[in-house]
Amino acid sequence: xxxxxxxxxxxxxxxxxxxxxxxxxxxxxxxxxxxxxxxxxxxxxxxxxxxxxxxxxxxxxxxxxxxxxxxxxxxxxxxxxxxxxxxxxxxxxxxxxxxxxxxxxxxxxxxxxxxxxxxxxxxxxxxxxxxxxxxxxxxxxxxxxxxxxxxxxxxxxxxxxxxxxxxxxxxxxxxxxxxxxxxxxxxxxxxxxxxxxxxxxxxxxxxxxxxxxxxxxxxxxxxxxxxxxxxxxxxxxxxxxxxxxxxxxxxxxxxxxxxxxxxxxxxxxxxxxxxxxxxxxxxxxxxxxxxxxxxxxxxxxxxxxxxxxxxxxxxxxxxxxxxxxxxxxxxxxxxxxxxxxxxxxxxxxxxxxxx
Amino acid sequence: xxxxxxxxxxxxxxxxxxxxxxxxxxxxxxxxxxxxxxxxxxxxxxxxxxxxxxxxxxxxxxxxxxxxxxxxxxxxxxxxxxxxxxxxxxxxxxxxxxxxxxxxxxxxxxxxxxxxxxxxxxxxxxxxxxxxxxxxxxxxxxxxxxxxxxxxxxxxxxxxxxxxxxxxxxxxxxxxxxxxxxxxxxxxxxxxxxxxxxxxxxxxxxxxxxxxxxxxxxxxxxxxxxxxxxxxxxxxxxxxxxxxxxxxxxxxxxxxxxxxxxxxxxxxxxxxxxxxxxxxxxxxxxxxxxxxxxxxxxxxxxxxxxxxxxxxxxxxxxxxxxxxxxxxxxxxxxxxxxxxxxxxxxxxxxxxxxx
Numbered sequence: 286x287x288x289x290x291x292x293x294x295x296x297x298x299x300x301x302x303x304x305x306x307x308x309x310x311x312x313x314x315x316x317x318x319x320x321x322x323x324x325x326x327x328x329x330x331x332x333x334x335x336x337x338x339x340x341x342x343x344x345x346x347x348x349x350x351x352x353x354x355x356x357x358x359x360x361x362x363x364x365x366x367x368x369x370x371x372x373x374x375x376x377x378x379x380x381x382x383x384x385x386x387x388x389x390x391x392x393x394x395x396x397x398x399x400x401x402x403x404x405x406x407x408x409x410x411x412x413x414x415x416x417x418x419x420x421x422x423x424x425x426x427x428x429x430x431x432x433x434x435x436x437x438x439x440x441x442x443x444x445x446x447x448x449x450x451x452x453x454x455x456x457x458x459x460x461x462x463x464x465x466x467x468x469x470x471x472x473x474x475x476x477x478x479x480x481x482x483x484x485x486x487x488x489x490x491x492x493x494x495x496x497x498x499x500x501x502x503x504x505x506x507x508x509x510x511x512x513x514x515x516x517x518x519x520x521x522x523x524x525x526x527x528x529x530x531x532x533x534x535x536x537x538x539x540x541x542x543x544x545x546x547x548x549x550x551x552x553x554x555x556x557x558x559x560x561x562x563x564x565x566x567x568x569x570x571x572x573x574x575x576x577x578x579x580x581x582x583x584x585x586x587x588x589x590x591x592x593x594x595x596x597x598x599x600x601x602x603x604x605x606x607x608x609x610x611x612x613x614x615x616x617x618x619x620x621x622x623x624x625x626x627x628x629x630x631x632x633x634x635x636x637x638x639x640x
Numbered sequence: 641x642x643x644x645x646x647x648x649x650x651x652x653x654x655x656x657x658x659x660x661x662x663x664x665x666x667x668x669x670x671x672x673x674x675x676x677x678x679x680x681x682x683x684x685x686x687x688x689x690x691x692x693x694x695x696x697x698x699x700x701x702x703x704x705x706x707x708x709x710x711x712x713x714x715x716x717x718x719x720x721x722x723x724x725x726x727x728x729x730x731x732x733x734x735x736x737x738x739x740x741x742x743x744x745x746x747x748x749x750x751x752x753x754x755x756x757x758x759x760x761x762x763x764x765x766x767x768x769x770x771x772x773x774x775x776x777x778x779x780x781x782x783x784x785x786x787x788x789x790x791x792x793x794x795x796x797x798x799x800x801x802x803x804x805x806x807x808x809x810x811x812x813x814x815x816x817x818x819x820x821x822x823x824x825x826x827x828x829x830x831x832x833x834x835x836x837x838x839x840x841x842x843x844x845x846x847x848x849x850x851x852x853x854x855x856x857x858x859x860x861x862x863x864x865x866x867x868x869x870x871x872x873x874x875x876x877x878x879x880x881x882x883x884x885x886x887x888x889x890x891x892x893x894x895x896x897x898x899x900x901x902x903x904x905x906x907x908x909x910x911x912x913x914x915x916x917x918x919x920x921x922x923x924x925x926x927x928x929x930x931x932x933x934x935x936x937x938x939x940x941x942x943x944x945x946x947x948x949x950x951x952x953x954x955x956x957x958x959x960x961x962x963x964x965x966x967x968x969x970x971x972x973x974x975x976x977x978x979x980x981x982x983x984x985x986x987x988x989x990x991x992x993x994x995x
Contacts, residue, residue, distance in 0.1 A: 341777035381777040385765060390753045398745045398768035408776055410740060410765040413753035421763055422696035422736040 293437055293545055294592025296350040298393025306352030306396065308588035311577055312433040315629045316358045318572050319432070319499050326495060326633040327365040327428075330567050333373050335493040342366060342380040342427050344407075345489075347416040348434020349386040351396045358430055359384050363406055366428070382407035387420055389413065415439065417481055421489040429490060432499040438545040439478045442470035445543055458522045458542050461515035468509060475547040479557035487563035492638040496564065498554065502630040504571060505552045513576055513627035514548050516620050521586060524610035533605070534598055542597050544590065554632050564634035574627040579615035583607050648792055648900055649947025651705040653748025661707030661751065663943035666932055667788040670984045671713045673927050674787070674854050681850060681988040682720040682783075685922050688728050690848040697721060697735040697782050699762075700844075702771040703789020704741040706751045713785055714739050718761055721783070737762035742775055744768065770794065772836055776844040784845060787854040793900040794833045797825035800898055813877045813897050816870035823864060830902040834912035842918035847993040851919065853909065857985040859926060860907045868931055868982035869903055871975050876941060879965035880953075888960070889953055897952050899945065909987050919989035929982040934970035938962050 296305035336342060344362055349355035363382050370379050386397060390413035401409055414420050416431070417439040444452040445460070445467050452466035460471040486496060503512040510516070528534050551569050558564050577585065587607035595603060619625075651660035691697060699717055704710035718737050725734050741752060745768035756764055769775050771786070772794040799807040800815070800822055807821035815826040841851060858867040865871070883889050906924050913919050932940065942962035950958065974980075 341780060383777050383780075390756065391750075394749045394753060394766060395746075398749060398766070401745065401768065408767070408774070409769075410767045411749060411753070412763070412765045413756065414764075419763070422738050425696060425738075 293389070294596060295389045295392040297588045297591055298351055298396050300396065303584070303587050303591060304352075305350050305588045306400075308581075308584040309350070309352055309354055310581060311574075311585050313354050313357070314574065315432055315499050315501075315572070316354055316361070318574070318629065319497070319631050320361050322568055322570060322631050322633065323361060323430075323497055324365045324368075326497060326568055327362070327369050328372075330495060330633070330635050331366065331369050331428075332493055333366075333370050336380065336427055336491070340378070340380050341383055343383045343385065343425055344428045344430065345385040345387055345412070345421065345426050347387045347420075347429060347431035348437070349388050349392075349397070351393050352400065354432075355386055355397070356401070358432060359407070362428060362430060383410065384408070385410050385412045385421070385426075387412040387414070387416060389415060417478060417485070419485055419488065423488055424491045426490045427494045429486060429494070429496040431497070433501060435479070435482060435498055436500045436502070436546050436548055438471075438474050438547055439481070440474070441543040441545045442474040445470050446541060454543055455540050456526070456536070458525060458539060458544055459515070459518040460543075460547075461509040461512070462519050471547045472553070475549055475553065476557060479549075479554065480560060483557060483561040483564065487561065487636065490636040492636055494636045495567075496634045496636070498630070498632045498634070500549065500554075500630050501628070502549045502551070502554075502571075503628055504626065505550045507550065507626075509548070511625055512548055513620060513625050516618070516625055517582055517586070517615065518544065518546075520614040520618060520620075521590075521606075521611050524606055524614060527610055528602060528606065534602060538598055544593070549630065551630050551632065554630060558632075558634060563637060565637050566632065567635050568631065568633040570631045572629040572631055574629055576621060576627050579612055582615050583612040586611065648744070649951060650744045650747040652943045652946055653706055653751050655751065658939070658942050658946060659707075660705050660943045661755075663936075663939040664705070664707055664709055665936060666929070666940050668709050668712070669929065670787055670854050670856075670927070671709055671716070673929070673984065674852070674986050675716050677923055677925060677986050677988065678717060678785075678852055679720045679723075681852060681923055682717070682724050683727075685850060685988070685990050686721065686724050686783075687848050688721075688725050691735065691782055691846070695733070695735050696738055698738045698740065698780055699783045699785065700740040700742055700767070700776065700781050702742045702775075702784060702786035703792070704743050704747075704752070706748050707755065709787075710741060710752070711756070713787060714762070717783060717785060738765065739763070740765050740767045740776070740781075742767040742769070742771060744770060772833060772840070774840055774843065778843055779846045781845045782849045784841060784849070784851040785854075786852070788856060790834070790837060790853055791855045791857070791901050791903055793826075793829050793902055794836070795829070796898040796900045797829040800825050801896060809898055810895050811881070811891070813880060813894060813899055814870070814873040815898075815902070816864040816867070817874050826902045827908070830904055830908065831912060834904075834909065835915060838912060838916040838919065842916065842991065845991040847991055849991045850922075851989045851991070853985070853987045853989070855904065855909075855985050857904045857906070857909075857926075857983055859981065859983060860905045862905065862981075864903070866980055867903055868975060868980050871973070871980055872937060872941070872970065873899065873901075875969040875973060875975075876945075876961075876966050879961055879969060882965055883957060883961065889957060893953055899948070904985065906985050906987070909985060913987075913989060918992060920992050921987065922990050923986065923988040925986045927984040927986055929984055931976060931982045934967055937970050938967040941966065
């Protein structure tokens, strides 16, 4: 596999004002909103007899970040798996659980590890590295969970940063209200990354194992620019442009920056799963999300993007950008109109035994 | 298992002047000095056919800390295992390797993860927690390595901190030149901890799996007070007493503090292995260590003990204690006499299939 450029900085570590652990209520709601769908997937699709020989049930949370969200997600999964084992009459030989918390190597694993409860029902491990690479031995995982993570691309599409390309994203940092070429480049990068993601996971997940992907996205066929999260990015972009106009940052800095995220639709995820061929889709749903208050949204953006922005623009712009300009624009905007929905995609997959 | 008191702070994190990663040459030498013994253990004792069904070879380094030492140890082990697989004619189906780096939850895993080379021959994971607890699923490890770690006790023996006990270690922070009661309490704590350590590892290691323990210790039958490392601790203790005399710390602070370490002999480790019954001893050796220069020794002590001392005495004493008083005493001492050896114990064990 070719070396991937991984320009993304992880969510803010620690426990402070701008930390992810203090500013991830939106991501938490996605975990809460999908709990019953995960329960249903496990109840209906997990064939516990397939795994009874190993006696260890291995779970990975990809892009776990820090704080209580990943702990909650994992707890829910384990409860559902235990329930399934018990209901199939194997209650006496419940498996032991090993949980792998994965995020980039620069994620604040120290914060994560010291926040683990002293009494947990599993053996915990942290796995550093991009989930666009192999992270686990072959056929070693029984359940993979990834929430609010796989909308991060492995990289900014090459052509949008190439001045000589028709897809050069001049004067912008996001794709949704850009040219058709730029949008196409991001669509293609997501397709490529999802292909790679699925190919790798197919190697790591046992036959019969399950994977649940939860990612912020949009309705099938909805224009990118109509989507809540893209609208919010456009406000962030417009804040940066304001700063460039005031001379606080250079135009060149804006031209050379793009956020490596993409908000897909279920159709796009489904197409990738079908191209891959190693997974069956068991459940697929759009989950409409309550739109967050401006204060929450600007803080969530800051906790997630600060590291990436800081590296490119320096840290002196962060307060002005997130807490003032973006916050004001979010307050004044029409993001609360009906036509602009905030959607999470839920997809549960089962590793088939054919491929 | 009852809750254990874990008063120990991990080695200094980061990459700074007093970091473990910059001050662990003594521990590195132990890894270098035991490389051939590990190779021999693997070449002679590892039955690769036993493990060929799983196709993942799982290694744990217990008490790994940070820096390059653990990476070197792991690399040596993997090379030896690969060599063994190849020499048994199974070269075409080399296993994949998964390596678990374990240390306390407050270890600087961030430093460890960001120091992993970008191209490594294994899947890396960090496992937070005391090795006096279960850390891994049943029968999931093929090779356990622990170097310069298991001389740390799970706790200070209760009675040495109990004013009403004949084993109260008044006016002292170490056991080697203390009363017979204090020495006995530390001996008993080591025996208890090693029993617990072996009991837990016997659950985690597959039948036929190997474990190598490398720990600073002393010759069989040698008085505790004759041992280099204990002598060095006595100098540290005497430095603290000097500070108490000068009023820099209170006598009460000295009375209520003990370093939870113990330097065993091979006989003691052997006795614990026999009590346990789940392992066969394959190799056992004393390795004489070059005695470090005073500067190296005081820096090594500081990198390893600073956290524990800081918690009890505050951080204002650290420079004076380690860099001045201890360093001066190490320079003036007779630790370089022949009668006072610095020894590492090497023990390789194989999980038997009987117990």
